[in-house]
Amino acid sequence: MDPTFRAFLQSWDWRLDIIVVLLAFGLAYTAGWLRLRRKGAKLANRWRLGSYYLGLVFLVIALMSGIDTFQTQLFFIHMVQHVFLFMLAPPLLLLANPMPFLMWAIPGPERRQIARLFTQRSRFRKMLVSVTTPTVIWFIFAANLWLWHDPNPYNAAITNDFLHDIEHWLFFITGLGFWWHVTNAAPKFHRQRTDAARMALIIMVYFQNLLLGVAITMSPDVIYTHYESVPRVWGISVMQDQMLGGLIMWIPGGMMYLIALLILIARMIDRSERRARMGDQQRRLQLERVPSR
């Protein structure tokens, strides 16, 4: 095996803070899933549990494997890490609809108390609704993405652990906000979460992502000068690395949005076909009821 690739596979940075948080969420979800399963809730199915675990596995890989330790040397590895953090882990976690399961992991009296925060009259809910509209989420998502890809914050974050952790948390949280609307996971506050609204949100996010990916790929100069100061790996030059990183953002990154868009289109077509079939059936029944002359 190539010694550099072997080093990549062996370069794990076991961070206790991350392990504790992920383990706590994994176990809380499992506890809630088991409780709801015992109550016979259809919601608690195996694919949801699998999706949640897979989302956690992507977070583990993104934050502690060679992807995290090599991103200081290769820009494209850093872009892979970002794709994991806001395009792979969040949709997988949200497809598992974690809110009810996490709530059911909490003991009954405390669960009921927390649930009050989400009732129709709750001020907390009203505040949450106003700051998480699709437009606000799109703006925060895009601003965060562009901010961290500006050379100054980028170079600062890559040498400062604290800033770097903040960057990753923001990517993950804004990713959760965006995919929360797309997957329609609980809590469902927003009335206007129609398929068309969700598709519009995906298209808006897709285009700004595309623009950033293209801008990085096509740049004639080195944008992220940090990489000029570090030893090169696998003989990839700084410019090649930058182009590769831009391409990862542009193509595999964009693919996630397109997949989500296609799924929503397929669902829309399926629903309208079902509606048309039901309409046909009703018309046929009405015709059968009309006595022939």
Add this chain to the structure above:
Amino acid sequence: MSCSRQIIVSLVVLLLLIGSVIPDRAVRSHGLGKQQLERVETGPFRVSAWTDPLSIDTDDELHVTIAIEDERGLVLNADIEVKAVYGDDDAIQERARATHDNAANKLHYEAPLTLPREGRWDLTVTIETDQGSGEASFDLTVEAAETSIPWSWIGGGIGGVLVIGFVVGNRIRLARQEKDMQRT
């Protein structure tokens, strides 16, 4: 024991196990830190070095991360030593071997050092391989140790107290409500 209690007990046991298995070094060795040598040519090599934390005091453990390149790429089989000499006083010095085991990124070598006096220290990186040897130096200033505020512990403690306070307060409120119901 109910299922959720079993899970909580297993969570605590798992966390304790993980805490005892993960070496302290690995937990803290994230990122590169401040670059002190930028591909400096010495013998047949180019040396890069970083120090972490960004500003160091006499209580800190200093991590010196080193990467070695030759014309074929990264050199992964070098013997590396880091020597730190206090000011111009050769009598006060600290030495450590830089190894892949210490580094989170296995392409790098890392040496842990404690520099117990405040002021300027000269650090020399010595490289030995079958292909030749090299040496590169840099200096750094160590500050006097100050009582640092453990913000993460304080934050965690406040969070813990808030959760416990919420649970206890909620239980007391429920018990009172139940008593009132029984009276009426």
